Amino acid sequence: MxxxxxxxxxxxxxxxxxxxxxxxxxxxxxxxxxxxxxxxxxxxxxxxxxxxxxxxxxxxxxxxxxxxxxxxxQEFILLSDIFGVSMLVDAINNRKPSGASESTVLGPFHVPDVPELPMGSNICLDGKGHPMLIKGRILNTEGQPIEGTKIDVWQTNDDGFYDVQQKGIQPDFNLRGVFRTGADGTYTFWGAKPRFYPIPDDGPVGKLLGSLGRHPYRPAHLHYILEAEGYETLITHIFDPDDEYINSDAVFGVKESLLAKFDLIEVPDRIKEEGAEGPFYEVVHDFVLAPEA
Amino acid sequence: MxxxxxxxxxxxxxxxxxxxxxxxxxxxxxxxxxxxxxxxxxxxxxxxxxxxxxxxxxxxxxxxxxxxxxxxxQEFILLSDIFGVSMLVDAINNRKPSGASESTVLGPFHVPDVPELPMGSNICLDGKGHPMLIKGRILNTEGQPIEGTKIDVWQTNDDGFYDVQQKGIQPDFNLRGVFRTGADGTYTFWGAKPRFYPIPDDGPVGKLLGSLGRHPYRPAHLHYILEAEGYETLITHIFDPDDEYINSDAVFGVKESLLAKFDLIEVPDRIKEEGAEGPFYEVVHDFVLAPEA
Structure with missing residues (x-):
């Protein structure tokens, strides 16, 4: 002593x-x-x-x-989230070199061991909402495609719930999928346009949010985990920039570089070309992985 | 928004x-x-x-x-205590003018509505430990005695427990008393020499203390609440400066001005004069109350 x-x-x-x-x-x-x-x-x-x-x-x-x-x-994680501390800890632990895609929080809804699907699969198993085509490339900081990248994606359905929040209501693995890039580093799959949703707000943290004039909503997003040998694993989201909560995410997960473009495609030729039944949303987004330290 | x-x-x-x-x-x-x-x-x-x-x-x-x-x-109060935050909040809320006695934390063992006793009473009802005579004066910052001060005191017994921690073992109101000063502002009562004791350390806070190489003990003290019309109420302790934990109170309650003197009186004349049966400890301590703001 x-x-x-x-x-x-x-x-x-x-x-x-x-x-x-x-x-x-x-x-x-x-x-x-x-x-x-x-x-x-x-x-x-x-x-x-x-x-x-x-x-x-x-x-x-x-x-x-x-x-x-x-x-x-876990109400203390929610408290950390709404004070921006979870995002700050994430940022500190995931500083990326210039040009690499940025990370954001994992969130509580990731599920391990999701089945791997062929590129182009449709992960929307409940048929709800607006069909959405998501595609892009996985690149290194030199702009070269990364072959063999494991892409683990998950998102809400059109009601704003993840499958694990609605067991027995949504099909198992609804709006989840694992894909693996080929030599050209591209990926493509079909999902549904995601929806904003509230964090659990029936506890002390929700009450505090209310007292501060803050809402509990997270703007619509897709979750990604990208893993490739020789590169840092990237845990991130991409966001719908037109979401009404895009400037006020309750957990501060939005970063400038994570804003994607959600385009409504109504041109008949494109609809026919993609084999869609009607208008759909399209998100084209590339990710750049940092080399392993 | x-x-x-x-x-x-x-x-x-x-x-x-x-x-x-x-x-x-x-x-x-x-x-x-x-x-x-x-x-x-x-x-x-x-x-x-x-x-x-x-x-x-x-x-x-x-x-x-x-x-x-x-x-x-209340484990979060314990956490606040061992980080010195309870004492800091106490200090901020009890800034005293120069010359006035300082405050310290109330602690969880105060009991309201303790019977008022005549000056000179013995509040040690279990007969354990070393008899202790406590006396002094209640003064204002001009050094004048304050008549009608309500003195509410409580302390541990010789085993280091308050009566409320040992219901059915210690007599009710053991080592508690309320006294009221006369025109001369003096007070005097008999108690027992208090003992150091641990804060509850079987939870996360105790485990943290252990990880930091800190012990859970509070040095021996007497609690006081002093109330007088026209003066700020003073919640404080006085401490035994010879206690082995006096420099490492687990809750940081010790202030320089709260160190009393605990004298062992063995002179036969004094023993006889005070009507004691043998050697006893004597604590003479004056308190100075700040005028009401």
Missing amino acids: PAQTQGYFTEENSADVVVGQIADTTEPRLAKVIEAVTRHLHAAVKEIEPTQEEWLAAIMFLTKTGQMSDDWR | PAQTQGYFTEENSADVVVGQIADTTEPRLAKVIEAVTRHLHAAVKEIEPTQEEWLAAIMFLTKTGQMSDDWR
């Missing part, structure tokens, strides 16, 4: 006194993290100057956030 | 983007608090640069802290 060389507690030296109690034998990374947390926490309290009642309200908010969580619901 | 004038999320502008979503209609104090929390939180994350695994470990720690809490146990 170190001597409390900072002296006794005062408003001025509060963080020093607390940090001074961390034993020298503490695992260095933990010591560094707790010191930083302590200093920023004390700085925040000194700026805010909470009353005792406000401090107790904060304690009760955090308590309820923990108590709302279980095996199926 | 304000336009997201800060643009889309980047690592650099992350806090601005999040703060930019707070609606103009938000209650001003809440808006200010959430803005400050957001900015300090993002600054902390940028300094720490947590890995995804570390971030998830923090989420799980907070979740368990909430889930450990119930009507009897």
Whole structure:
């Protein structure tokens, strides 16, 4: 135990006194993290100057956030999401070289071991919504196609729900698929135009959003995980730039470079060429993978 | 809903983007608090640069802290205590003019409606430990005695437990009392020498303390609430300066001015004079109350 060389507690030296109690034998990374947390926490309290009642309200908010969580619901992750912290941690851990596609949050709806499908397959198994053709190329930062990229995609259906949120209502693996690029690095598949949807907002986090005049919606997007040997795995979304919530994603997942173009194709020749039954949306989007560090 | 004038999320502008979503209609104090929390939180994350695994470990720690809490146990208050935040909030809300006695945390063991006793009473009802005579004066900042001060005191017994922690073992109201000063502002009562004791350490907070090489103990102290008309109510402790944990209170409650003197009195004349049966401890401590703002 170190001597409390900072002296006794005062408003001025509060963080020093607390940090001074961390034993020298503490695992260095933990010591560094707790010191930083302590200093920023004390700085925040000194700026805010909470009353005792406000401090107790904060304690009760955090308590309820923990108590709302279980095996199926993680309210503290939601809290991190709506404060932009999940996105910040993602950004810090996924700094990309110039020209490479940017990452965004994984989200809670990824499913492992989705069946691999031939290019051009339709992953929309419930037949709902506007048909959508999604295609593009997987490239390296030199603009060369990457062969053998595993493309894992998932999205909501036209009601704004993922299959796993509606088991027994949506077909299994609805709007999920795994594809693998050939030598030309291209990909193509059919889905349905995704919909905006709310994060769970019936808990303390939803109540806080409401108090801040914020809505719980995420703008429509498609999720991607792109894996290729010799490249950094990319976890990202592409977004519908015309979604009404595109400038106010409840979890701050939108980045400029992740805006795709969702074009409504009504030209009869194109409809015929693609074998569609009528007008459809088309999204053409290339991804650039960073080389493995 | 304000336009997201800060643009889309980047690592650099992350806090601005999040703060930019707070609606103009938000209650001003809440808006200010959430803005400050957001900015300090993002600054902390940028300094720490947590890995995804570390971030998830923090989420799980907070979740368990909430889930450990119930009507009897408040693990988030313990967390606030061991980070010195409870003391900091106390300090901010109890800035005293020069010469006035300082405050410290209330703690969870105060009991309302304790019977008022005549000066000189013995509040040690279980007969355990070293007898202790506590006396002093309640003064204003001009050094004048304050008549009619209500003195509410409580302390652990010789085993380091408050009566409410050992219902059925300790007598009701053991080592608690309310006294009222006369014209001379003096107080005097008998208790027992208090003992150091641990904060509850069988939860996530105790585990964190252990990881930091910190112990869970609070040095021996007596609690006081002093109330007098025309003066600010003072919630404080006085501490035994010879306690082995005096320089490392787990909740940082010790302030320089709260160190009392615990003298062992063995002189036969004094023992006889005070009507004691043998050697006893004596604590003489004056309190100075600040005028009401």
